[in-house]
Each structure stands twice: as structure tokens, then as C-alpha cells.
Amino acid sequence: xxxxxxxxxxxxxxxVLASKHKSKHQQMKASRHEMRGAKKALESxxxxxxxxxxxxxxxxxxxxxxxxxxxxxCNTLPCPPGETCYIDRDGAPYCDCxxxxxxxxxxxxxxxxxxxxxxxxxxxxxxxLRCVNPREMDxxxxxxxxxxxxxxxxxxxxxATFPQRMRTWFLEVMKExxxxxxxxxxxxxxxxxxxxxxxxxxxxxxxxLHWKFFNMDIAPNDFHLSESELMPMRAQLLPMEPCTDAFxxxxxxxxxxLISIVEWGTCMGLNEEEILY
Ligand SMILES: *[C@@H]1O[C@H](CO)[C@@H](O)[C@H](O)[C@H]1NC(C)=O
Numbered sequence: 001x002x003x004x005x006x007x008x009x010x011x012x013x014x015x016v017l018a019s020k021h022k023s024k025h026q027q028m029k030a031s032r033h034e035m036r037g038a039k040k041a042l043e044s045x046x047x048x049x050x051x052x053x054x055x056x057x058x059x060x061x062x063x064x065x066x067x068x069x070x071x072x073x074c075n076t077l078p079c080p081p082g083e084t085c086y087i088d089r090d091g092a093p094y095c096d097c098x099x100x101x102x103x104x105x106x107x108x109x110x111x112x113x114x115x116x117x118x119x120x121x122x123x124x125x126x127x128x129l130r131c132v133n134p135r136e137m138d139x140x141x142x143x144x145x146x147x148x149x150x151x152x153x154x155x156x157x158x159x160a161t162f163p164q165r166m167r168t169w170f171l172e173v174m175k176e177x178x179x180x181x182x183x184x185x186x187x188x189x190x191x192x193x194x195x196x197x198x199x200x201x202x203x204x205x206x207x208x209l210h211w212k213f214f215n216m217d218i219a220p221n222d223f224h225l226s227e228s229e230l231m232p233m234r235a236q237l238l239p240m241e242p243c244t245d246a247f248x249x250x251x252x253x254x255x256x257x258l259i260s261i262v263e264w265g266t267c268m269g270l271n272e273e274e275i276l277y
Contacts, residue, residue, distance in 0.1 A: 082127025097131035098124065112235075113148035115141045142231070144238035154243035162247045163268050167205035174198070174208045209268050213261060224258040 074085035079095035086096055101124035112123045116139065120126040123142060130137045178195040180186025187195060191211070198207035214221070216229045230248060237244040251259050251267035265275030 080127075081123065082129075082131040098128050101125045101128055109146050111147045112145055113143050113239075115139065115143045117143075117148050119147040142235055144235045146239040149239070151238075152242040154246045158241070159243040159246050159250070162241070162243050165241070166247075167209065167268060170208035170212045171198070171205045174211055203270070203274070205268075206270060206274055209265065209270065213264050217261075223261045225264065226258055230259065 073087055073093040077085050077093045077095065079085050082097060083095040084098045085093050088094055101122055110122050112120050112126055114120060114126060126140065126142060130140060174195050178187045178192050182188050194207055194211060198204050216225055216233060217223065219229055234244055234248065251263050253263055262272060262275055
């Protein structure tokens with residue numbers, strides 16, 4: 001699979017989601033020092049990357065008012081996917097549907113397949129249309145990245161080796177991001193340290209697993225991943241990995257539709273001590 005492509009998708013989705021669910025609750029909880037460090041780092045990562053990502057995904061509009069005025073006011077108002085920030089007559093910022101999505105360069109992975117098995121030009125276009133036609137498109141959600149296709153069956157051998165592939169993937173993503181500056185959407189200083197420590201360990205993928213978990217555990221940050229928190233990762237993996245759903249289900253050992261940090265670590269091949277350090 002192509003890591004650089006996956007990295008870009010990972011960033012886009014993580015940032016869109018993080019900005020969507022920005023909440024004060026995020027600062028709470030995380031009891032252990034390293035976890036808190038990684039989480040905090042991720043939050044700042046999300047916000048510095050916002051502008052870049054929005055322009056990639058076409059959410060950003062050319063404002064009609066003075067550019068500085070709009071940028072300043074809209075900086076404090078992150079809009080959900082498919083919406084962008086405008087300034088009303090009284091000078092207050094508000095979110096509304098984007099008028100158009102910037103055309104992409106024909107990369108098939110920019111396209112997305114919806115839950116209704118319809119291919120959209122981009123994630124921006126799917127969310128833009130949902131925003132414009134909320135009633136008609138109520139049931140249309142992002143299913144996976146790339147054009148709709150016939151899904152292969154998950155074969156047991158692929159399911160058995162799934163955790164190894166995921167571990168390698170997270171490790172590679174983190175390494176790749178550590179090679180980029182923050183402006184380019186890479187890791188910040190704290191995350192970079194976390195990544196260095198990871199490389200020196202006998203299981204170098206252990207910290208990336210934590211990093212990825214807390215990267216997703218944002219709405220709310222409660223040490224459990226819900227279906228909607230897992231959605232962006234699922235949407236990236238599914239077109240390449242037909243066993244994605246079977247794997248996620250296999251992690252949820254108590255069948256509560258949530259993946260706890262312990263369940264996550266366990267199904268990735270860590271023991272309890274390695275998970276809660
Ligand atoms: C979804 O769409 C693709 C491409 O048009 C098609 O090949 C596939 O069979 C469809 N899948 C389902 C479940 O309808």
C-alpha cells in the first residue's frame with residue numbers, strides 16, 4: 001500500500017475531525033504523563049495544520065471582505081466538513097455550506113464512496129451536497145476513500161496478519177510525519193520526542209499505537225473509541241483491507257460497540273502492562 005497517500009489521508013481526516021469536535025473536555029482526564037503529552041501535542045498539531053488541510057480539501061473560500069478581517073474572525077470558528085466560515089452583516093463569523101469544492105487533480109483517492117455506494121468527486125463534494133440537501137442526503141455518509149468498487153471478501157489469513165500490518169502502518173505514518181516540519185503538517189516537538197523513544201524500543205510500534213489511539217479518541221476523550229471516532233481510519237483502510245470491519249469487531253471483546261485502550265492494545269498484540277504504562 002502507498003504510505004505517503006495514506007499519510008495525507010490520515011492528516012486530512014484527523015484534522016477535519018479534530019476541528020469538528022474541538023471541545024473543552026479534551027483537556028481533562030488523560031491521567032498518565034506520556035499520554036497527556038501525546039494528546040496535547042496532537043491537539044496543537046490539528047490546529048496548526050488546519051489552514052493547509054482546508055485548502056487541500058477545498059473548504060476554504062476566497063473571502064469577499066478584507067482578507068485579514070475574515071481570516072482573523074474565522075480563525076476562532078472551525079466549521080464542519082462541507083461548510084466554511086463567512087462574515088455576516090454585523091461582522092460576526094458563521095458557518096454555511098461551501099459554494100464549490102476546488103477541483104482535485106484526478107487522484108482516484110480523492111474520490112470517496114458513500115454508504116449509498118455512490119462515488120463523489122471528493123470528500124468535500126459529498127459533505128457540500130449533504131449540507132445543501134440535508135433531507136435528501138440524510139443517509140449518505142462517507143463509507144471509504146476511493147471510488148466505489150466491488151469489495152473483496154475478508155479471508156482468514158489476512159485477518160490473522162492484520163494487527164502486524166496495522167502496527168507497521170502506524171509506525172510508518174509516525175516516522176513519515178516526523179520527517180516533516182509542523183508547517184508541512186508534520187509532528188510537533190513533543191510528538192517527535194515520542195517518536196524517537198518509540199524507535200529505540202524493542203516493540204517500536206507500541207508508542208505509535210498509543211499515539212494513534214489518542215489521535216482518534218477525541219469526541220469525547222474517554223479512553224474508548226466509538227464507531228464515529230473509528231470511522232476515518234476505517235474509511236482509509238477499507239478499500240485496501242477487506243478485513244477492516246472483521247478486525248474492528250474482533251477487538252471489541254466485550255461487545256459494547258466501543259474499543260477501550262485495553263482492547264485496542266490487546267488486539268494489536270500488547271499485554272496489559274505494555275498498554276497501561
Ligand atoms: C457499488 O458500486 C460499484 C461500482 O459502480 C459496483 O461495482 C458494486 O457492485 C456496487 N456494490 C454494491 C454492493 O452495490
